[in-house]
Amino acid sequence: MNVQLDLSERLGWPFFGPEHRALANLVTTWAAGHLSDHAHGETRAQVDEQARKLVAALGAAGITRYCVRAEHGGALDDFDSRAICLIRETLAYHDGLADFAFAMQGLGSGALSLAGERALQQQYLPHVAAGTAISAFALSEPDAGSDVAAMQTSARLDGGHYVLNGTKTWISNGGIADVYCVFARTSPGEKRADGTVSAQGITAFLVEPTDPGFEVEQRIDVIAPHPLGRLRLENCRIPVARRIGAEGDGFKLAMRTLDIFRASVAAAALGFARRAFDEAVAYSRQRAMFGKTLADFQLTQAAIAEMATAIDAAALLTYRAAWQRDTGQPVTKTAAMAKMTATESAQTVIDRAVQMFGGRGVVHGEVVERLYRDIRALRIYEGATEVQKLIIAREVLK
Known part of the structure; x- marks a missing residue:
């Protein structure tokens, strides 16, 4: 093709x-x-x-x-x-x-x-x-993914350096990055009445892989291969000059960063979905079946109609959120809507494309098989679908 x-x-x-x-x-x-x-x-x-x-x-x-x-x-x-x-x-x-x-x-x-x-x-x-x-964003920890406030990695000031201790995991580019943006606690979070801890007291730092005490502890293999790793910081000394922003502003800084890029996760899902759609349409036109082509059957036509509509709906939400961010409008709710809708719709579209390809669709190396593996992680990273639902509901109920 x-x-x-x-x-x-x-x-x-x-x-x-x-x-x-x-x-x-x-x-x-x-x-x-x-x-x-x-x-x-x-x-x-x-x-x-x-x-x-x-x-x-x-x-x-x-x-x-x-x-x-x-x-x-x-x-x-x-x-x-x-x-x-x-x-x-x-x-x-x-x-x-x-x-x-x-x-x-x-x-x-x-x-x-x-x-x-x-x-x-x-x-x-x-x-x-x-x-x-090559850069990397090191926010997640074994017990602090969606719940950033549960972060345990610490950073204490010692003369002209900060000393970092802790573990970061699910870090994209972990193992090949030249510079890591690492988030760590410089002070304890404020305890709330419900027993949870606030995200205050988190600070961002630039860490280089040659810094003493920095180690790529484990490389992680996932279904859609890309560089991913678990980082270990053990008395890792970082010059004060490599602190990013003020102490305690790390959580706000991470959220500002994600606000810029969250809608783009939806855009990536759109790209995967559009490719699967194009592959499925082209295949349906040339696949002979019962004296016709697959595209001649109403069931196929109904699937194509639903796939096309889902893609366009997700695209409208995605680019609305990006436009709102670029024009200075609130974007928390609309970016969550875009991310949730585009990734979930893409999963459905790609699954249908695989189904239309039949046995060929699950052969390793086929485009739709690769897309099936590519899309799955997008429903999890930068805020899982379930977290996006909570964000949307919170914003509606304000």
Whole structure:
């Protein structure tokens, strides 16, 4: 199948300006020419190497520049969620690992862009923008995923350094990153009446893999291979100059970072869903069955109609949330709606595509089989579907 993502209809929506249309065409052309459906390898070393190559290639193409502000080598004066979403949707359509490589450049460096000292920004961000340094976002812990306030990793001031102790897990790019944005407690959270602890007292730091006391304790293999690891910090000494923002502002900083990129998770899901949809439609037109093609059957037509409608509904929610963020409107509820709807819809669309392919759909290496593995994690990371429901309800009930 000669794959090509047609963005023309959606780019006419009022959420976009001419700059978004130009960017979408640029990334679509680049992706069609540089990303293929070949496997990224089965071994961890092969996946790591491919991820590094993709970051470098995205940097050479100028695409990772959209993860950083212009003053530090980026493409735009400020973050543009619509641009980030268009890039992620296009990359995900062609290659899930390429989407991952791009997204982590932004997520891993976002806190530094938002609140870092200028000298620190100048030291790291131009390399992230150019794709010559790989970044990572280390927030989650074994007992602190959705519940960030349960964080146990600590940081205490000792002269000109902070001493970090704790464990971080499910860290994307864990094991290959050149710089990690690590969140740790510099003071205990405030205890609430219900016994829970607030997220106050969390601070962000930049950690390099060569820092004494830093260790990639374990590499984690998942169904859609990408670099993932568990980090161990044992009396890890970090210069005070590598603190990001003020002490205690880490939780707010993490949420500000996620606000920029959460809608883009929905966009990645859209890319996966659109690719599965296109594969299914093309297959249904040529698959002979009972003297007809699969597309001639009303059951197939009904499935295609439902898939197309679900994708467009999710796209409207996704780009509304990105537009609201870019225009300074509240985005907590709409981003949660977009993330929940797009990822859940994509799971359904891809499952139907696999069903339409029949036995071929579960053969390792088929495009729809790869997409089936790619989509599953998106319903969990950056806030699982169940957490998005709580966020939406909380915002409605305010």
